[in-house]
Amino acid sequence: MTAFMTPPTMPPMPEPALLTNPSAQRRNPLLLVGGVIVALIVATALVSFFWTPFPTILTDTDHLASPPGAGGHLLGTDLYGRDIASWLMVGAQTTLYVGIVAVGIAAVIGTPLGILAGMVRPAWSEFLMRITDIWLAFPALLMALIFATVFGASITSAMTAIGIASVPSFVRVVRSGTIVVMNADYVLAARVAGRRSPAIALKHVLPNIAGLVIVQCSVSYAIAILAEAALSYLGLAGGPTTPSWGLMLFQGQAVIAGDPLLVIWPGVAIGLAVLGFNLFGDGLRDRYDPRLSGR
């Protein structure tokens, strides 16, 4: 599962150099492609709130696993006669929802911890980083399996587990960004002028690392999508009537030999979403970090 293989931290990736000034407004195809895909998914999800070709609840038992076009179903139907196009659209909602909650948890816990680790004395910082290292030894899937044992398998426990498991990567990235900012002249000046740490954190650090946090959100988002798909496959996510791409993939794989489309549609949707968020994140990173895109 890529989600769990993607190193939670990215050790040799570029140091967060100066993040304040996006380098020249250069044309950035990565960002553009990624942005378009992400926008497309968000738009699809928004539209699905108001309109889908068929209700996702509807099972057209006269058209089971039918090919595209049959019975007015644009992309065909699944094993239970549900409209695939509608399910893909509402699945985008679930994807966004899972991602937002998981990444939200990670960002809300990870960012302050990271800033703290970057601002406190080295000994404390070291201590916090050791904790982060231990935390890192509990990747998303492992965390989700523990949660499933203790709290039972549900989409909520899966999201929470993925979110908690994503905290340490935020801490690491934010901490290194914070250290860079803390050594900038204007912050040194502010400190000499006697501004207190919370004020510095809010006034100077947070705005300057915002870019980094957004990049990390995007990367974690891709991981969360993959994790949800894997958990659906293991039967540890939502129920059989909650539209989700992971569930579609799981239900479709049983008949991959006869009806490969049932796997291909959600597979492509998941792949596109992960690709989109990854490209978006990479694009942002390149934009903020001149070293990679500049060469």
Add this chain to the structure above:
Amino acid sequence: MWWQIVRRLLIFLVSALVASIVVFVLLTVVGDPARTALGTNATPQALAEMRLRMGLDRPITTQYLSWIGGMAHGDFGTSFVTQLPIGPQIGERLLVTLWLVAGGMVVALVVALPLGTLAALWHRRVAGWILSGLSQLGIAVPAFLAGILLIAAFAVELGWLPSGSYVVPATDPIGFLKHMVLPWASLGLVQGAVLARYVRSAVLDEMGQDYLRTARAKGMTLWRAVIRHGLRNASIPVLTVLGVQMITVLIGAVVVERVFVIPGIGSFLVDSVARQDRLAVQGIVVTIVVISLAVSFLVDTAYALIDPRLRRR
């Protein structure tokens, strides 16, 4: 220098201890393991008996110490669900998973090194973009989907390879290899795509270094310069990632083992979760976590030994 190693070792030991406490607290203190073990046989009397048998009446610290003490000499306890000792099963299945992980890593390296290096060398050309795009696509494919597709193509359609299950290498080495090709590929290809990005960025980093410019100024082609000097230096960060990735491959094996019906530690974990066998889950999770920490310790130490910049400290 020695102090560095001792210090890291101490950190590793303390981390492992802390991790074991976290696992213990999550799985023993939260909820009621006796109730979980009994299911609905849980009459008040049966519950009391089971608590006694599981030692849940003792103070929490005593419970933890006896658990950790047992593990120190390989006794992970006996499952209250299956009545089987947990330690031997973990050992047996870990071996299977290690084969899977090792092969997956080899495939990943074989894919990532050329892909990443070429993508870096060609980074301003269309070919470089295409290679980067390929690795992006590889990352976007869930490993289990890759596995399902590989089975559909190479096992079911073409009939070249078995669709799953495990053969012990000692009894049938050829059969072992045949059975492992697809699992290795589905772990390794996706993983290779992830790794390729790090190789690319590491090589790009080195390409900007002065010594490479010097080498080129002296008339070496970029290719030769990169291969002679760049790759060696780039290998340090790549090795670090490799260490981190070994851990993530170990976790990723959970899903791949399910797709290919491989009796490794990942399928043991998923089965134990399904059986609500908390003691087994506890033992397996601690094993995986400690292995993760041990790998980072080894990588850190190796890094300290190899990297001259760190050695100087």
Add this chain to the structure above:
Amino acid sequence: MIRKRARLLVSAAAVALVVSACTAGAGLQPSSSTGDQSTQSATGGSTTPSGGSGSTGTETSGTSGSSSSSGSQPAPSDGTLTLGLVLEPVSLDFTTQSGAAIPQVLLDNVYETLVNQAQDGTIVPGLAEKWTVSPDGLTYDFTLRSGVTFSDGEPFTADDAVFSINYVKTKWTVNVADAMKVVASATAVSPTELKVVLSHPDNLWLFKMTTRIGAMMSPKHVDKLATEAIGTGPYVFSNWIHGDSITLTRNPHYWGSTALEKTIVFKYFSDPTAMNNALLTDQIQVITTVQTPPALKQFDDKSKYTIIDGTTNGKVMMTMNDARPPLNDVRVRQAINYALDKPAILKAAWAGYGTVIGSHEVPTDPWYVDLANRYPHDVAKAKQLLAEAGQTHLTLTLALPPVPYAAAAAPIIVSQLADAGITVKTTNVTFDNWLAKIFAKPYDYDLTIINHVEQYDVTTVFDGTPDYYTQYTNPKVAELEKQGLEGDHATFIADFQQVMRILADDAAAAWLWAFPNLMVADANVRGLPQNAIGESLNVFGLYTS
């Protein structure tokens, strides 16, 4: 009294769960089964040649009639047959471990019983050549086969039978052992003569002796039951790779005809697709439980695969909490039944395999009345009934245990009920929670889907008193069941037919389909049992042509 002893086995065709409700629903345990290998218990004696009239069994050749092999059987071969199964046992000891996974492999194949149940449900000789029952129904005299040995070489005698029976009474910890409590004494009259005296007549006892509690064990090996299995059967336990497979090999000293296939491997798959792929790529020869019938399309080629579509005693149903408002209103329950298009559910969820049913019965039950069309699909009628009940904006929760048929039926049920204006929210529940909160008090649920697999279990599931999770209360039903069990055959059938009609009229549940025994095998595999009868997957008659 009979009713009290009747157990219920709710089994899940796949990930598996067996609920053994012993003595009126107390003491349940989550365990394992594969659904089609259901455990059964009779509550009426109608199909068993036993009972107070003093019947005699006759000798037939071979072991049991549980294999449908026919005609020209080939000579024994040295081949290996690999069967795909769903749920792996956790140990080999079914005296302390409940669940269907262990007897599925070991019973009949490794351990044998004095009597067996044939495909038609009648009781036929096993290790006992014949037996007589005294007219008062208390004394059973068995004549045992001579020349039978355990696989360790020791002879099997009446002393071993006495030991085995007493061992069930004293050492077994699983609650199925309670069925042996009725035995007052077991004595070895001679090495081949066994006398069993019951404390009171029990039409079920001989039937029970065909199940795991009737397994004949050797006194020398009972301390290692978890890891060894020494029996008299046609196969011996060979080895077990945890998480993968159990291997049985032919017993060369078997008393009956030699098993046809030398090696049988029971290989376990937690993933249905992996099992399908294994058959497609020749790694296994039989899928013993099809969990995704829509995937059967890939086995359409009749020259390569055989699809076995037999019967089980399983009744897949959407259970309703009959005591909880608004489901305590019969009109609401009837409306739900009218809203469901059961043939469409069967077609979409289980690819049309199985039979639509309308009450708590399967077509093979002796009292079967076809009530499948008691509530024809009629949305208008459903809406009208709901309006009469004042429930036009009804919202219900459907709890789904982790079994494939529940996940498969739920989407269609939700959709069809929505057409009638009923909003259904589905929630996934773990087995633990299903057993603890739904199946046991506080019976916290509106609707759930489960396969009740046990034969003749209507007297447990719908006993007319609110002591069961269905919470169906009807003194008339309780009275009819009691009268039927005690009466003669005609009364028994008539009363139970009446019960079936009342249950259907009261819409005590929404019965969906009779669960099929669905297997797929390579076309050259012969001798697979057509119908799932006993607790074992009997491999004795298996061979490849």
